[in-house]
Amino acid sequence: MTKLFTPFSIKGVTLKNRVGMSPMCTYSAYEEDGKVTSWHKVHYGARALGQVALVMLEATAVSTQGRISPQDLGIWSDEQIPGLSELVDVIHANGSIAGIQIGHAGRKADLKEPIIAPSPIPFNDNFQVPQEMTIKQIEETIQRFKDGVQRAKKAGFDIIELHGAHGYLISEFLSPITNKRNDEYGGSKEKRFLFLEKIVKEVKDIWSGPLFIRLSIEEYQDDGNHPEDMLYYVKKLKEQGVDFIDCSSGAITPVPPPTFPGYQVRFSDFIKNNGDIPTSTVGLITSPVQAEEILNNNRADIVFLGRELLRNPNWPIYAAKELKADIQIPHQYQRGWL
Structure with a gap:
């Protein structure tokens, strides 16, 4: 059995293989109410x-002010629960x-309403200048994460x-x-961590299942965070009971990262093997073959795919054929893979 098609278990939840769908915004809540539509059910299903x-859903906003766009999925209202529950049922019914x-866009919210951030610094000239969050707004936002x-x-x-990467609100504090x-909430690493620390504390009070956090391990600017800085945060998160770090990078500013195949694998490798956390x-x-190499060399525990799964929703079946792994194919489709 190839490593890609071995199970991965975490806190009582078992993945049947090591392939994950990376959260990717689809901007498809067309009524601007944050509710799941039939499109989402087909897409994720x-x-x-x-x-x-x-199957990891896209960034789902804890408030209307925390949306990246007006068409984002939301989790700020009980009225959004039934649609999300139906979507979970679709994913489960198909074996995943x-x-x-769950996140908040912070200064990268592209909205007409006023937006908020740790400091009043716009993302670029095309974005609003955000309001600097008051202590009351910080406390309210922490509660919104818990409610979400x-x-x-x-x-x-x-x-x-929890979405703590890509220049959105949590990563703006970090x-x-x-x-x-x-x-x-600002200054030293310890103070910049306080916002996330309080969110995790509140979340852990009500959630006992696997808790992942996505982090930008490298910010690609001299005055930004680098892997050694993020390792400090990872160790603090592990002490709080966070189970897993979803490693990404960049997007705190408009500076584009240098990209090449597997360009972020080194960050996962560094955090996994220095932070002693999946x-x-x-x-x-x-x-x-690329995915198999990453896993076999102990550089990550799960491989998330983004654009490749947009191009090919059946990528795991193709991968199993190429790696000569025996997996269960839906019986309705088996004739197509003989």
């Missing part, structure tokens, strides 16, 4: 049918584990991921580039 073990990424997790739990998700506060990697991973 197709990847479950294609044998992706972990259902995860959800409670709704995700009611909807039946197996895994919850980064010295975007956090210029001089109160208890990790995933993502980024221009396209071939089964």
Whole structure:
């Protein structure tokens, strides 16, 4: 059996293989109410049918102000729970584990309403200048994350991921580039960690299942966070009971990262083997052999695919054929793979 098609278990949840669908915004809540549509059910259901073990929903906003776009999925209202629950049922019915990424866009919210951030620094000239968050707004936002997790739990998700990467609100607090506060939430690494620390504490009070956090391990600017800085945060998160780090990089500023096949694998490798915590990697991973190498060399525990799964929802079946692994193909499709 190839490593890619061995199970992975974490806190009582078992993935049938090591292929995950990376959370990718689809901007398809067309009524701007944050509710699941039939499109989402087909989109995510197709990847479950294609044998992706972990289907991770796109960034789902804890408030209307925390949306990346007006068409984002949301988890700020109990009215959104039934649609999310139906989506979980679709994923489960097709043999996959259902995860959800919960987040807040911070200064990268592309909205008409006022937006908030740790400090009043716009992402670029095309974005609003955000309001610097008051202590009250910080406390309210922490509660919104907790409330969002409670709704995700009611909807039946197996895994919850907090979005702490890519220049959105949590990563804005963690980064010295975007956090210029001089109160208890800014300054030293320890103070910049306080916002996430409090979110995790509140979440852990109500959620006992696997808790993932996505982090940008490298910010690609001299004055930003680098792997050694993020390892500090990872160790603090592990002490709090976080189970898994979803390793990504960049997007705290408009500076583009240098990209090449597997360009982020080194970050997962570093965190996994120095932080003693399970990790995933993502980024221009396209071939089964490439994925197999990452896992066999102990550089990650799960391989997340993004654009490759947009192109080919059945990638795991193709990968199994190439690697000569024996997997279960939906009986309705078996004749196509003989």
